[in-house]
Amino acid sequence: MIGVVLADDEDLIRGAMAALLGLESDIEVLAQVSNGTEALEAVSRERPDVAVLDLEMPELDGVEVTAEITRATTTRVVLVTRHARPGVLKRALSAGVRGFVPKTTPATKLAAILRDVHNGGRYVDSEIAASALTEGDCPLGEREIELLRHTQHGASVNTIAERVHLAPGTVRNYLSAAMSKLGAETRHEAARRAWEEGWI
Numbered sequence: 676m677i678g679v680v681l682a683d684d685e686d687l688i689r690g691a692m693a694a695l696l697g698l699e700s701d702i703e704v705l706a707q708v709s710n711g712t713e714a715l716e717a718v719s720r721e722r723p724d725v726a727v728l729d730l731e732m733p734e735l736d737g738v739e740v741t742a743e744i745t746r747a748t749t750t751r752v753v754l755v756t757r758h759a760r761p762g763v764l765k766r767a768l769s770a771g772v773r774g775f776v777p778k779t780t781p782a783t784k785l786a787a788i789l790r791d792v793h794n795g796g797r798y799v800d801s802e803i804a805a806s807a808l809t810e811g812d813c814p815l816g817e818r819e820i821e822l823l824r825h826t827q828h829g830a831s832v833n834t835i836a837e838r839v840h841l842a843p844g845t846v847r848n849y850l851s852a853a854m855s856k857l858g859a860e861t862r863h864e865a866a867r868r869a870w871e872e873g874w875i
Contacts, residue, residue: 676701676702676703677701677702677703677724677725677789677790677793678703678705678721678722678723678724678725679696679702679703679704679705679723679724679725679726679727679789680704680705680706680707680708680714680717680718680721680723680725680726680727680750681693681696681704681706681707681708681727682707682708682709682710682711682713682714682717682726682727682728682729682732682737682740683709683728683729683732683755684709684710684729684731684732684733685729686709688729688778689707689709690707692727692782692785693707695782695785695786696782696785696786696789698782699786701790702786702789705717705721705723706720706721706723709732709733710732710733710734710735711728711732711733711734711735711736711737711739711740712734712735714726714728714732714735714740714744715735715740715743715744718744718748718750719747719748722748722750723750724750724751724793725750725751725752725753725789725792725793726740726744726750726751726752726753727752727753727755727785727789728740728741728752728753728754728755729754729755729756730754730755730756730763730767731756731757737752737754737756737767738754738763738766738767738770738772739770740752741754741767741770741771741772742770742771744771745770745771751773751774751792751793752771752772752773752774753772753773753774753775753776753785753788753789753792753798754767754772754774754775754776755776755777755778755780755785756775756776756777756778757777757778762813762871762872762873762874763873764799764803764804764873765873766873768799773792773796773797773798774788774789774791774792774797774798774799775798775799775800775803776788776798776800777800777802777803780800813872813874814856814857815853815856815857815869815874816852818849819849819850819852819853819856820869820874820875821839822835822839822846822849822850822853823850823853823862823865823866823869823870823874823875824866824875825838825839826850826862826863826865826866827863827866827867827869827870827875832846832847832850850862850865853865853869857869
């Protein structure tokens with residue numbers, strides 16, 4: 676049996692996935708959770724063969740959870756997403772993701788992907804892969820990416836300054852430069868755009 680943990684904050688989708696995968700004779704859904712923190716706890720507790728994670732979850736997103744899972748366990752990870760942004764693919768693969776699929780994937784195909792991943796294979800949706808090969812380079816510097824990541828998680832300028840050991844004015848300058856490069860009116864909009872492109 677292939678033991679699976681499912682993590683998705685949309686109850687209907689998570690429940691449907693669990694029900695459909697449960698029809699497969701060689702797949703057992705060990706746990707269903709609704710956020711990134713719960714996903715880490717469930718993987719630690721259940722030690723599944725494969726974790727199927729939503730890319731966009733509260734508390735920790737799928738890529739952040741993947742990095743923790745692959746660092747601490749032998750569980751393989753498949754990410755599912757409604758909005759398959761190609762820029763996220765590089766981050767996901769760097770974190771150790773073994774499969775990357777859109778939520779439109781039929782249940783029978785997802786089951787086949789889980790079997791393949793369990794046996795050591797990889798699967799990346801062909802449209803996501805094609806888009807990733809043609810996307811442009813990130814215009815942001817490393818420090819701008821770091822500060823936008825803190826912004827995305829809701830930190831204030833002063834809090835960010837404390838965390839990265841910079842003056843608040845310096846943080847504002849970096850964020851202003853990032854906003855200009857991304858054509859964003861606020862730092863939060865800049866963070867959202869950078870996240871949508873998979874740069875943070």
